Amino acid sequence: MSAVKSSSGAEDIIVIENLNKWYGNFHVLRDINLRVKKGERIVICGPSGSGKSTTIRCINRLEEFQEGSLVVDGVEMINDVKNIETIRKDVGMVFQHFNLFPHLTILENLTLGPIWVQKKPKAEAEATAMQYLERVKIPDQADKYPGQLSGGQQQRVAIARSLCMNPNIMLFDEPTSALDPEMIKEVLDVMVELAQEGMTMLCVTHEMGFAKKVADRVIFMDAGQIVEENEPNEFFNNPQNERTKLFLSQILNH
Amino acid sequence: MREFQPVPARPAPVKTVGPVAWARANLFSSIPNSMMTLFVMALFVYFIPPIVDWAFLSANWTGTTEDACVRDGACWVFVKAWSYQFFYGTYPEEEVWRINLMLGLLVLVIAASFTLPKHIRLKASVAAWLLLPLVGIAVLDGRLLGLNQVTTDLWGGFTLNVFMAAASIIVAFPFSFLWALGRRSEMPFIRSVSIIFIEFFRGVPVLSLFFMGSVMLPLFFAEGTNVDKLIRVWIVLIFFMSGYMAEVFRGGFQAVPSGQYEAADSIGLSYWQKILLIILPQVIKVSMPNILATFVMLFKNTTFLLIIGIPEVVQTLQTALSNSYWLGGHALEGYLFVFLVFWSSCFSMSLLARRIERQMNTDKRG
Numbered sequence: 001m002s003a004v005k006s007s008s009g010a011e012d013i014i015v016i017e018n019l020n021k022w023y024g025n026f027h028v029l030r031d032i033n034l035r036v037k038k039g040e041r042i043v044i045c046g047p048s049g050s051g052k053s054t055t056i057r058c059i060n061r062l063e064e065f066q067e068g069s070l071v072v073d074g075v076e077m078i079n080d081v082k083n084i085e086t087i088r089k090d091v092g093m094v095f096q097h098f099n100l101f102p103h104l105t106i107l108e109n110l111t112l113g114p115i116w117v118q119k120k121p122k123a124e125a126e127a128t129a130m131q132y133l134e135r136v137k138i139p140d141q142a143d144k145y146p147g148q149l150s151g152g153q154q155q156r157v158a159i160a161r162s163l164c165m166n167p168n169i170m171l172f173d174e175p176t177s178a179l180d181p182e183m184i185k186e187v188l189d190v191m192v193e194l195a196q197e198g199m200t201m202l203c204v205t206h207e208m209g210f211a212k213k214v215a216d217r218v219i220f221m222d223a224g225q226i227v228e229e230n231e232p233n234e235f236f237n238n239p240q241n242e243r244t245k246l247f248l249s250q251i252l253n254h
Numbered sequence: 255m256r257e258f259q260p261v262p263a264r265p266a267p268v269k270t271v272g273p274v275a276w277a278r279a280n281l282f283s284s285i286p287n288s289m290m291t292l293f294v295m296a297l298f299v300y301f302i303p304p305i306v307d308w309a310f311l312s313a314n315w316t317g318t319t320e321d322a323c324v325r326d327g328a329c330w331v332f333v334k335a336w337s338y339q340f341f342y343g344t345y346p347e348e349e350v351w352r353i354n355l356m357l358g359l360l361v362l363v364i365a366a367s368f369t370l371p372k373h374i375r376l377k378a379s380v381a382a383w384l385l386l387p388l389v390g391i392a393v394l395d396g397r398l399l400g401l402n403q404v405t406t407d408l409w410g411g412f413t414l415n416v417f418m419a420a421a422s423i424i425v426a427f428p429f430s431f432l433w434a435l436g437r438r439s440e441m442p443f444i445r446s447v448s449i450i451f452i453e454f455f456r457g458v459p460v461l462s463l464f465f466m467g468s469v470m471l472p473l474f475f476a477e478g479t480n481v482d483k484l485i486r487v488w489i490v491l492i493f494f495m496s497g498y499m500a501e502v503f504r505g506g507f508q509a510v511p512s513g514q515y516e517a518a519d520s521i522g523l524s525y526w527q528k529i530l531l532i533i534l535p536q537v538i539k540v541s542m543p544n545i546l547a548t549f550v551m552l553f554k555n556t557t558f559l560l561i562i563g564i565p566e567v568v569q570t571l572q573t574a575l576s577n578s579y580w581l582g583g584h585a586l587e588g589y590l591f592v593f594l595v596f597w598s599s600c601f602s603m604s605l606l607a608r609r610i611e612r613q614m615n616t617d618k619r620g
């Protein structure tokens with residue numbers, strides 16, 4: 001693991017500089033600076049409302065920002081429609097509430113992007129989709145509708161749906177916090193596997209076991225700022241900031 | 255270690271309620287309640303027998319002319335003698351199969367929209383619905399298909415109410431979706447135009463719209479063109495309907511969670527792909543009961559067309575009532591008949607709407 005960790009020389013696939021964002025008068029992100037190397041796995045944690053979701057949603061332009069710069073895979077994020085489309089094809093996202101399309105079958109959920117965005121032939125898109133369904137271990141559910149699946153299964157479908165677009169970067173926004181305890185593991189397993197294959201990942205999560213196992217860096221946010229970032233062992237065993245210590249004691253002691 | 259043994263499931267206890275227990279619990283639970291029950295029963299006893307007598311026992315069922323109505327009950331002969339006109343207006347009898355064909359197609363398309371296999375249902379039924387008005391005009395008018403032309407002044411009766419309502423809501427459908435979309439737009443110009451349009455057509459009585467359609471609309475057409483009266487009214491109904499349905503769709507839009515938009519964005523769909531492939535199907539689905547309710551309203555409003563002299567069913571009835579061979583005063587029978595026809599069609603649509611709603615609720619849980 002440590003070999004990958006310090007893969008110095010790898011280019012930065014995400015560069016965020018002095019990013020600031022406001023909702024009206026509310027300064028939600030303040031001077032965010034973050035560089036992510038290709039293949040790096042980053043876990044973002046922090047109290048609710050600290051701006052974790054907003055940060056990663058800026059990366060695929062689900063949110064706009066007012067100041068600073070953000071370059072993803074060499075493409076500068078400006079208000080150009082073409083840029084946004086390029087980025088979105090390159091960045092996959094998994095949401096807390098899965099957000100599968102309820103009126104489409106699992107297979108149709110997976111092939112929609114490849115067919116309509118990447119203009120792939122239907123048969124090819126379906127073949128790829130089946131491969132990914134096998135990877136997340138639910139090929140037998142292909143013809144069901146999302147409402148017929150358990151939460152854990154739905155979240156695995158959501159991951160497969162993103163992977164079908166062949167992204168270079170995957171964003172996860174609390175992918176397991178809406179799941180029953182018995183289903184968390186099946187989703188984390190898929191994510192660990194993905195990490196081991198070298199996907200660049202940014203995960204907002206409070207699953208500390210997952211962070212220790214796969215993260216190259218853990219980032220702690222509070223009040224719209226990055227308070228502390230470190231490699232996982234140091235971060236958990238030797239937090240530098242008082243705020244981080246308080247947060248860790250709260251999530252680890254129950 | 256002890257093994258976990260689930261207790262086997264048992265059937266729920268049976269609740270036995272006989273008619274006596276039911277009546278005691280619901281009708282005679284207290285003194286005021288019992289008095290109320292007795293009072294309502296007395297009303298029934300007093301009013302029901304004369305009504306039954308008038309409508310059935312001493313009613314006149316056979317014959318073809320006014321003279322056949324000799325008994326003092328209802329003169330159903332009147333309704334029977336005019337039933338063709340009530341249903342088909344003055345449409346020529348040898349061409350009436352065209353109207354029946356269109357009614358059949360309408361029922362077929364409705365059935366198809368609920369029974370086709372799920373994966374092709376939406377696409378196939380949207381296409382069928384949008385084609386239906388065109389096919390309808392071609393068949394009923396006849397010229398396009400090489401049949402004898404039946405000019406629109408001959409169309410009439412209850413089927414005209416049905417066709418006007420159906421043709422209006424179908425064409426209004428895509429427009430109202432656009433208006434609803436415009437109302438949600440972030441562009442101030444589009445948003446205000448949509449709001450003004452929607453609120454105008456929701457805020458103005460449909461009657462005044464009909465007058466506008468028959469008097470003012472011709473001023474907008476190029477001079478010399480004589481646009482058919484029925485088409486003008488159709489245009490008015492389309493505007494009226496799209497204002498109402500835009501609001502129905504707005505509710506539907508609000509029912510689609512924002513996560514659906516975000517997921518569609520995150521896989522890179524364009525704006526129109528997102529709207530048409532992801533949002534529209536869900537909006538239609540949740541709006542279905544309200545669309546039907548709006549349709550029922552429109553359907554009843556088509557009777558106002560009599561004010562501008564279009565021979566829909568009530569207008570036909572008034573013509574029949576003033577016919578010099580039928581001056582025996584059969585307004586009660588005639589209006590009762592119209593009432594029953596409207597009520598039974600609207601009630602079955604309500605039942606359909608409720609069935610859809612129930613189905614939607616179970617879908618959500620499933």
Ligand SMILES: Nc1ncnc2c1ncn2[C@@H]1O[C@H](COP(=O)(O)OP(=O)(O)O)[C@@H](O)[C@H]1O
Pocket residue numbers: 023026028046047048049050051052053054055
């Ligand atoms: N659309 C919005 N409009 C206004 N405020 C928002 C909006 N979305 C989020 N916020 C606020 O921004 C802050 C950060 O939100 P978020 O990034 O979702 O936090 P986190 O994911 O860390 O819990 C919160 O205080 C939240 O209330």
Ligand SMILES: [Mg+2]
Pocket residue numbers: 052053054173174
């Ligand atoms: Mg969040």
